[in-house]
Amino acid sequence: VVITVMKLIFLCHFETSFYVRDGAEVSLPCGSLIPSQDKCQYTTWNVHHVKKISAEELVAHGKISPNEFAQANAARLSVTADCSLVIKKVTAEDAGRYFCQQFKSGQRQGSDAVVYLRLTxxxxxxxxxxxxxxxxxxxxxxxxxxxxxxxxxxxxxxxxxxx
Structure with a gap:
């Protein structure tokens, strides 16, 4: 069971919440894409987990990040053609606030797409x-x-x- 809730925040900034059960698969959409990307080259995904102080980078330039945290979860993570982040076999540790960001020539473009992943x-x-x-x-x-x-x-x- 996946339940999606969308809220309009301030001026056309969307927050999306996904409520999933332990073990489910979820696809988190990136709502702020730079058009005409080649393999999500401008897309970065970060997560701020519920029980952690700092954010972790999961995806950089459309690929699973080389950092230790992302690599430890690489078998469960993937990026789709539309730059959504797919998480397989969701666990309680995956709950948190996910940020999809766009970078072009080293400069952040537009606002972050914020997606909350919550377990039920x-x-x-x-x-x-x-x-x-x-x-x-x-x-x-x-x-x-x-x-x-x-x-x-x-x-x-x-x-x-x-x-």
Whole structure:
């Protein structure tokens, strides 16, 4: 189950949140691309993990960064043709704020595309999932700004909730 939430922040700056379960695969979109890139050559992805003080570079110039952290996770990371960051087998350690940035001739271009990756856990696994039954998901305590827990409800058929 992947739930996507988008918020409009200030003047046309978008934040996107993905809520995924442990072990899922997720594709984080880069919403601020320089057009006509060759293999995402202008794209850099960084992450600020929930439990870490500083950000880590994951992708530089469209390729997995050579740093120790990125290389330790290289088997689970990839970049798509549209410069999205794919993370396979998501773990709790992957939760955090991801930044897609564009650099051309060493200069940052435009604003960062910010994507929050948050993990969920089933609250009521005893509920049998049918088309008419909602699944309960607890958003784990990894909010970078508010340090709170949230309760999310999603239809088991991945549809939108009414009301």
């Amino acid at each position: 856990s089933p609250l009521c696994p005893q509920v049998r999932k049918t088309e008419n039954v909602m699944s309960c998901l607890k958003y784990l305590n990894d909010d970078l700004r508010n340090n709170r827990n949230f309760l999310l409800l999603a239809q088991s058929n991945h549809g939108e909730l009414d009301g």
